[in-house]
Amino acid sequence: MNLLIIFISALLINNFVLSYFLGICPFLGVSNKLSSAVSMGMAVTFVMTITAVVTWPIYHLILVPYHLEFLEIVSFILVIAALVQFVEMFIRKTSESLYEALGIYLPLITTNCAILGFALIAVLKNYTYLETIVFGVAAGLGFTLALVIMAGIREELDFADVPESLKGPGITLLVAGILALSFMGFAGLIK
Amino acid sequence: MKSRIYMVFVLTFVAVISSGLLAYFAVYTQPYIEKNKKKEIDKAIMEVIPGVKQSEPIVNESKFKIFKGLDEKGEIIGYAVYTIGTGFQDMITVMFGIDKDLKTLFSLKVLDQKETPGLGAKITDDTEFLRFWKNRNIEEGIRLAKHLKEMKELKINEVNAISGATISSRAVVKIINDALQKVKKEVK
Amino acid sequence: MASKENSYFSDFIKGLWKENPVLVQFLGMCPTLAVTNAVVNAIAMSAAVIFVLVASAIIISLIRKFIPAQVRIASFIVVIATFVTMADRYLAAFYPELSKALGPFIPLIVVNCIILGRMEAFASKNNVGRSILDALGMSFGFAIGLLLMSTFREILGNGTWLGYEVLGNWWDKWMVMILPPGAFLTLGTIVGVSKFLQTKFKKA
Numbered sequence: 204m205n206l207l208i209i210f211i212s213a214l215l216i217n218n219f220v221l222s223y224f225l226g227i228c229p230f231l232g233v234s235n236k237l238s239s240a241v242s243m244g245m246a247v248t249f250v251m252t253i254t255a256v257v258t259w260p261i262y263h264l265i266l267v268p269y270h271l272e273f274l275e276i277v278s279f280i281l282v283i284a285a286l287v288q289f290v291e292m293f294i295r296k297t298s299e300s301l302y303e304a305l306g307i308y309l310p311l312i313t314t315n316c317a318i319l320g321f322a323l324i325a326v327l328k329n330y331t332y333l334e335t336i337v338f339g340v341a342a343g344l345g346f347t348l349a350l351v352i353m354a355g356i357r358e359e360l361d362f363a364d365v366p367e368s369l370k371g372p373g374i375t376l377l378v379a380g381i382l383a384l385s386f387m388g389f390a391g392l393i394k
Numbered sequence: 395m396k397s398r399i400y401m402v403f404v405l406t407f408v409a410v411i412s413s414g415l416l417a418y419f420a421v422y423t424q425p426y427i428e429k430n431k432k433k434e435i436d437k438a439i440m441e442v443i444p445g446v447k448q449s450e451p452i453v454n455e456s457k458f459k460i461f462k463g464l465d466e467k468g469e470i471i472g473y474a475v476y477t478i479g480t481g482f483q484d485m486i487t488v489m490f491g492i493d494k495d496l497k498t499l500f501s502l503k504v505l506d507q508k509e510t511p512g513l514g515a516k517i518t519d520d521t522e523f524l525r526f527w528k529n530r531n532i533e534e535g536i537r538l539a540k541h542l543k544e545m546k547e548l549k550i551n552e553v554n555a556i557s558g559a560t561i562s563s564r565a566v567v568k569i570i571n572d573a574l575q576k577v578k579k580e581v582k
Numbered sequence: 583m584a585s586k587e588n589s590y591f592s593d594f595i596k597g598l599w600k601e602n603p604v605l606v607q608f609l610g611m612c613p614t615l616a617v618t619n620a621v622v623n624a625i626a627m628s629a630a631v632i633f634v635l636v637a638s639a640i641i642i643s644l645i646r647k648f649i650p651a652q653v654r655i656a657s658f659i660v661v662i663a664t665f666v667t668m669a670d671r672y673l674a675a676f677y678p679e680l681s682k683a684l685g686p687f688i689p690l691i692v693v694n695c696i697i698l699g700r701m702e703a704f705a706s707k708n709n710v711g712r713s714i715l716d717a718l719g720m721s722f723g724f725a726i727g728l729l730l731m732s733t734f735r736e737i738l739g740n741g742t743w744l745g746y747e748v749l750g751n752w753w754d755k756w757m758v759m760i761l762p763p764g765a766f767l768t769l770g771t772i773v774g775v776s777k778f779l780q781t782k783f784k785k786a
Contacts, residue, residue, distance in 0.1 A: 208480060217484060222762045224616035228695060231608065273420035273671065274413060276689045277663040284659065316612045316693045323686040328485075329456050368778035369770075372608055376770030383763035390483045390510065401650045408657045412664040419668050426675035434678070506682075511739075512757040 206337045209330070213341035215389040219317050220349040221382060223324075226317030230350060231375055233308070240354035244347025246305040248340065250290060250312050251321055254283055255339030258322045259332050279322045287313045317346055352382060434505070435489075439463060439474040442491030442501050446471060453580055458573070460580055463491065470494050475577055476505075479569030482562045484508040486517070486569060492532060496578060499536070502527040502570070514562030523563070526553040535571045538564060593712050597719030603696045604727025605776060610696040613687050614727060615765040621744040624732035626680045627687065628725035630669045632718070634691050637665045639705040639717035646706045658701045659692070666691045696724060734768050735759045 219225045226247070233243045258279055266272050291309045295302045312318060321342050325335045356378055365374050439449045439461055446463035452473075453460040459476040472493045478485050487506035492499050502524055509515045516522045530536055531550040538560075539552040548554065555563035603609045613631075617623040641661050649657050670688045673681040681688070691697065700720055705713040736742055739759030741749040758764045 212484070224612050224762070224765065225690075227611035227615060228609075231611065273416050273667060276667045276670070276692055277412060277416070277660060280659055280663050280692050281656070284656065314693050314695055314698060316690045319693050320612075320686055320690055323689050327686060366774075368781060369774040373770050373774035373777065376766050376773060380763045380766030380770060383766055384758070387510075387761070387763065397650065401653050404649060405653045405656060405660075408660050412660050415664060416667055419671060423671040423675040427671070427678075430675070430678040510757075511760055512755065 206334065209334055209338050210341040211392060213338050214345040214348065215386065216392060218345045218349055218386055219321070219342050220346055221379070221386045223320070225320040226315050226346055229308075229311065229315055229317075230346075230353065230379070231372065234350055234353040234375070235357050237351065237354045237358055239308075240350045241347070242304045243308045244343075244350045246308045246312060247315065247317060247346050248343025249305075250283075250287060250309075251318055251339045251343040251346075252336065253286055253290065254318055254322055255325065255336045257282060257286060259325070259330075259335045262326055263332075275323070275326065280319055283318055283322070284313045317342070349382070349386075353379065356382075435459075435461075435476065438476075438489040438503050438505060439491070441503055442474050442489055443472045444491075444500055446474075446491075449474060458576060460577060472500065473577065473581060475573050477569060477573040477576075479565065479572060481507060481565045481569075482509050482514045482559075486562075486565060488566065488569060490527075490570060490573075492574075492577070496574075496581065497531065497533055499527065499530045499532045499570075501529075502566075504566075509559070509562045513556070514559040516556045516559060517562055517566055519556075523554070523556050532574055535574060536567050538567055590712065590715060593715040594719040597716070597721075597723035598726065599723070601720075602723040602727060603720055604724055605730075605773065609699060610694045610724060612690060613694065614731060615762075615769060617684055617687050618728055618731040618735055618765060618768075619739070619760040620683075621729070621732045621736050622680070623683055624725075624728040625744075626673070626677070626684060628721070628728050630666075630673070630688055631691060631694070631696070631724055632721040633669055634662065634665045635697055635700060635717045635721040636714060638662050638697060638701060639713040640710060642701050642705045643708060643710045643713035649706075654706065655698075655702070658698060658706070662697055662701070663692050696720060730772065731765070731768055734772070735764055739764060 213219070217223060220227065220230050229243055229247070234240050261278060261282060262272075262275065266274060266278065287309055294305060294309075321339060325338055328338075330338055353375075357375065360374065360378070369377070436449070440446060443463040445465060447466045448464050448468075449461040450464070451459060451461050457478045461474040461476070462470055463472045463474055465471050472491055473496075474489060474491050476487070476489050478487045480486070484507075486504065486509070488502060488504050490499055490502040504518045504524070507515065507517060509517060518524070526545065526548065530553065534551060537549075537552050538555050539548055542554050542557060543552075553563075553567065597603065599606075601607060604611075604614050610631075613627055617627045638658075638661050642658060645657075666689060669691070670681070673684070673688060700717060704716045708716070733743060736744075737748050738756045739761075741747060741753045741755055756764075759768065
């Protein structure tokens, strides 16, 4: 039950993009086409899940027992950077088609604050190993959801008559604001 | 080959310097950080048990703590309970004080919450919410009053909900009642 | 000589408006949106970014000649993460309330594209003096963006500025401004208006 709450909360109520403001750069940058939004979302979900699997043991089995919590930020960011490189190499060797779909997005993920943010928030919330993994999957899917909805709207927006000075980032931000408003309706889904 | 060794050397060097620097800084800031954490909890205990002079933890889990509140002679006057539960939006952290016979709740304090500003966030507000929580009977748990009442009209185990934020109010009541169940098991 | 001074000046000034990281380059969007619900948070965040950006720029421009190209980014990240951790611990030790309000957004300065971007584009190629000026300009530009955002959001959303009452009781607080949607709406409006003014200015 607790796992379900964590899942729904990270997916909808406290959506990483629309409520925590994590991963805004790719949200604004890669949301102009539906197909690339899906690929980016998949890549982030994938890396986030692996990050969950790897960072929890690092924090709770290495840093905490040896009182090295102050190395949290340094070790997390290095692990994530190494992880992304490794995943990229692995995908390139194993699946050509998957690499074509995700390849160019992977290097961008290292500096995507959603990943590091997720690892830090999981520690802050004191989740167990299983909870952290569920949280990672849900946060990644929540990011994908926001990105895909946004891309869908922006593809339609191309045909709309937007005032000249609002074209580009301006209207994207305003649309994101309205999207965030509607996501607020999910609050209270869990009782 | 030579350049590769140099590469590893530089990276190791940077990492060692950085962790050394951080270790020094961590040792320097650690006492202050711990003091802040302790101060926050101590201050809350003082507020929720009237007349408490010192406290000692009985249960000390990350999401649930019970503190024994003692007066100046070291005699027990009540318990302070720290608990975290699900609110409307995110987790709500509260601290409340009860008497040593587990019959009366002295008062409630909300330590951390992320409810909707202007509505659910009023659970931290004294006039709108917290003042109704003074000296409630908890033998059968706390209940929300069916409609808003004056303080003196409330039954001894009732509290008012915040108008427009019934769900947040209900969440707090549930958090407290759940915690009381646990307290009754722990404190015999 | 005059041209050299001029270029030093432009190293500093370009970050403030022409290449403003927040309003023109759209870098560092996450903290811009997340911590601008109150002016005091924006100030603390800006201070942390100024510290990290300047300190990292000094160190990296000093050691840039010893760092092999292959491990450049990794070394930069370690240096940045070191200063970020220091800023984070400092806030937690001496300003616990601010540290709580900013939550994970101080640690997240590590992945703020402004910082790594400036290291890669400027500090790793220029001497200490110019790197400091560039870092100061960029971080002040970031601070300007944050202050602008938080001023609008706090006044409209809470009727206060830095905690002081600005609008009286007659003002019906626009709660939405301090909620997440308000961040997007404010930034969208600011970007739209500044673009409108720029095009109008050019035509006139």
